[in-house]
Amino acid sequence: MPARPSGSPRPRPARAAGEQARQRLMHAALPLFAHRGFAKTSTREIAEAAGVNLAAISYYFGDKQGLYRAVFAETAGSPDDEIARYAGPALTLREALHGFYTGFVEPLKQGETAAMCMKLHAREILEPTGLWQQEIEEGIRPAHEALVRVLCRHLGLPRADAEVRRLALCLAGLGVYLHVSTDVNQALAPQLGRGARAWERWVERLVDYGEAMVDAERRRRAAGGRA
Numbered sequence: 383m384p385a386r387p388s389g390s391p392r393p394r395p396a397r398a399a400g401e402q403a404r405q406r407l408m409h410a411a412l413p414l415f416a417h418r419g420f421a422k423t424s425t426r427e428i429a430e431a432a433g434v435n436l437a438a439i440s441y442y443f444g445d446k447q448g449l450y451r452a453v454f455a456e457t458a459g460s461p462d463d464e465i466a467r468y469a470g471p472a473l474t475l476r477e478a479l480h481g482f483y484t485g486f487v488e489p490l491k492q493g494e495t496a497a498m499c500m501k502l503h504a505r506e507i508l509e510p511t512g513l514w515q516q517e518i519e520e521g522i523r524p525a526h527e528a529l530v531r532v533l534c535r536h537l538g539l540p541r542a543d544a545e546v547r548r549l550a551l552c553l554a555g556l557g558v559y560l561h562v563s564t565d566v567n568q569a570l571a572p573q574l575g576r577g578a579r580a581w582e583r584w585v586e587r588l589v590d591y592g593e594a595m596v597d598a599e600r601r602r603r604a605a606g607g608r609a
Contacts, residue, residue: 403432403434403438403442404438404442406432406433406434407428407429407432407434407438407439407442407443407449408449408452408453408456409432410428410431410432411423411428411431411432411449411450411453412453412495412498412499412502413498414427414428414431415450415453415502415505416498416499416501416502416505417501417505419505419508419509420446420450420505420509420511421509423446425439425445425446425449428446428449450511450513451513453502454502454503454506454513454517455513461520461521461524461525464485464525465524465525465528467481467482467484467485468480468481468482468485468528468529468532469528469529469531469532471535473532475532475536475593475596476589476593478532478536479553479588479589479592479593479596480585480589482529482532482553482557482592483556483557483584483585483588483589483592484585485557486557486558486560486561486588487557487560487581487584487585487588488581489561490560490561490564490581490584491581496561496564497564497565500561500562500564503517504562525554526547526550526551526554529550529553529554530542530546530547530550533546533549533550533596534546536596537596537599537600537603545599545602545603546599549595549596549599552595553592553595553596556588556591556592557588560584
């Protein structure tokens, strides 16, 4: 098992003049880490792919672990920013779902970069360094709890039960599928990713399907369905 990228030296903040070099390093490291994993990727080949001096990795990120953490975290986005899209108490259910699914669809507009990010997350799950568990606790769990609170509010529930959590997982599953099955989607229905409004249509349809799922749960409860 590769060494966990923790406890490494704190990276120095990038200077404005060096931001381009920092971004080149991250851009070069993403596909290398995604295809080969943390342990089998060397700092030398990252620096060569980025066209920068090897010492730049140490300067901007501290070491290889720091670079890996930066690539993993910065491509995942900020959990607080994502939650803010849909957790506002004044939002209607449709508005909340629109914000929720926008968070899934926006990264897909980056094309190959989004695919590499998905491969990196899959690689981290298969060859864990500790960052995936951290992502669950610091990113995925807070997002799940925020969605559960939204559902409780719109279903008129004082607290969450197992069925609300099941519903939250199913709603998230619609968005997750777009990321984990990009190759399959491209093979089966490539036309769904074409056109100026292709991704906006995806958001709209996901919101429609999400509303239907919430409505089904509302009707199930009204009919006395067991929770």
